[in-house]
Ligand SMILES: NC(=O)c1ccc[n+]([C@@H]2O[C@H](COP(=O)([O-])OP(=O)(O)OC[C@H]3O[C@@H](n4cnc5c(N)ncnc54)[C@H](OP(=O)(O)O)[C@@H]3O)[C@@H](O)[C@H]2O)c1
């Protein structure tokens with residue numbers, strides 16, 4: 068099969084021929100229809116995640132058809148269309164799993180990190196990582212929902228915000244452009260924080276009620292002039308940009324961090340205490356969360372805006388994402 072691998076940390080995305088993998092017990096083989104390129108694939112490319120063994124095929128926004136199953140697979144059958152996201156499997160035995168809290172499994176597997184992912188014609192995944200995909204969704208458009216979608220949908224639906232609350236989305240990229248659509252469709256007053264006239268008109272098209280241009284306005288002051296945000300969902304992988312927005316939280320406001328930067332976020336105790344603010348992070352979600360994301364997206368017409376590329380152009384496609392040129396998610400489509 069054709070696949071795209073990172074041979075060593077910091078190396079390029081290389082197109083290679085690999086044997087078609089065989090599913091082991093409890094696993095299925097998926098013929099990949101589409102795989103989104105997430106900013107978190109940079110962890111694999113640059114070796115910035117602990118324990119990655121190379122060569123590794125990245126990719127954790129996968130949609131495909133099951134074409135073979137291993138022993139002991141009971142819930143899924145060949146021919147079914149499924150999705151796989153970041154949360155690529157759990158152990159069922161640790162304390163978190165025994166409490167049904169699979170996303171906090173202490174032996175969590177991550178698709179495209181712990182095992183080879185979706186930048187390939189075929190991949191193998193454990194049964195518990197599979198989400199059913201509603202028929203109404205097109206495979207290439209559904210793929211980004213498996214990470215960018217579930218992460219923002221899940222963070223927002225557990226955010227303790229309600230209809231009419233102000234939700235600010237910081238960074239309008241792969242995650243952010245879906246977060247704007249979800250916040251709007253969940254009934255929240257949706258404010259996009261980005262920069263430039265192009266992103267401004269795109270943010271309004273996606274459903275934002277307001278736009279704050281962070282290159283021209285102080286985001287904290289601008290949000291306060293709107294009454295303060297109940298939630299700031301930070302998708303920008305930049306701690307300085309996140310720190311600059313925290314002052315925009317209203318009383319009891321909560322910062323939810325999903326974007327990853329190596330630098331610390333600056334927040335003063337007085338700021339937290341006087342506003343009764345909270346800061347928390349959010350990891351993506353389980354296969355069940357992905358199914359609920361896919362169903363909500365089909366029902367409420369939340370659709371990722373995508374650019375598609377064949378596997379052979381993976382390096383070029385990744386470059387579109389990492390240089391913030393993609394509008395808004397790059398998706399690899401084998402055989403395109
Ligand atoms: N928590 C989780 O479970 C989870 C899941 C998926 C991804 N992530 C992380 O979330 C982040 C976003 O992922 P993505 O796939 O949406 O990335 P993306 O498509 O590259 O979008 C990121 C957006 O953030 C803004 N941005 C990028 N670089 C920036 C910088 N240096 N300073 C300020 N803003 C910057 C840009 O938006 P503007 O042009 O609008 O400023 C950009 O479009 C990444 O760090 C990724 O690793 C976390």
Ligand SMILES: [Zn+2]
Pocket residue numbers: 105106107108127153214215
């Ligand atoms: Zn991701």
